[in-house]
Amino acid sequence: MYIIYKHISYRVVMDLSRLRQKILLLDEKRLSLIKSILQPLPMITGSLYQMHRPCGNPRCKCARGELHSSWYLSKRKDKKTKLIYIGKIAPEWLSTSVRRYQRYQKTLADIRKIDSEISVTLNQLRDAKLKTFDKARQ
Numbered sequence: 001m002y003i004i005y006k007h008i009s010y011r012v013v014m015d016l017s018r019l020r021q022k023i024l025l026l027d028e029k030r031l032s033l034i035k036s037i038l039q040p041l042p043m044i045t046g047s048l049y050q051m052h053r054p055c056g057n058p059r060c061k062c063a064r065g066e067l068h069s070s071w072y073l074s075k076r077k078d079k080k081t082k083l084i085y086i087g088k089i090a091p092e093w094l095s096t097s098v099r100r101y102q103r104y105q106k107t108l109a110d111i112r113k114i115d116s117e118i119s120v121t122l123n124q125l126r127d128a129k130l131k132t133f134d135k136a137r138q
């Protein structure tokens with residue numbers, strides 16, 4: 001009986017130190033993500049799309065399959081997607097700014113994910129030490 005009890009308490013201690021270590025590692029990762037976006041460069045929201053379409057003129061080359069291509073910036077606003085015409089070529093500054101925005105958003109999502117992992121692990125740590133009133137009184 002004594003041996004079994006000792007074994008269980010040893011396992012709880014091990015689990016708790018693993019939980020603490022996990023929280024500290026997540027926090028380290030979280031801080032490095034925050035540092036990576038602390039000094040953002042100019043960004044533009046949306047996504048760039050290249051579309052290939054016929055113009056409708058039956059004598060145009062597009063009627064024989066050589067479609068016209070142009071770039072659009074798509075933006076979501078009030079649950080609607082708006083397409084902004086850019087041109088035949090998407091300028092480098094624009095694609096860079098859009099990429100920066102997407103990377104920033106991805107980092108924010110990663111931080112939120114870590115936040116919730118930290119929260120779940122802190123709850124586990126708390127629950128491991130939770131006692132009912134009746135047991136604490138003994």
Ligand SMILES: [Zn+2]
Pocket residue numbers: 054055056057060061062063068
């Ligand atoms: Zn055409």
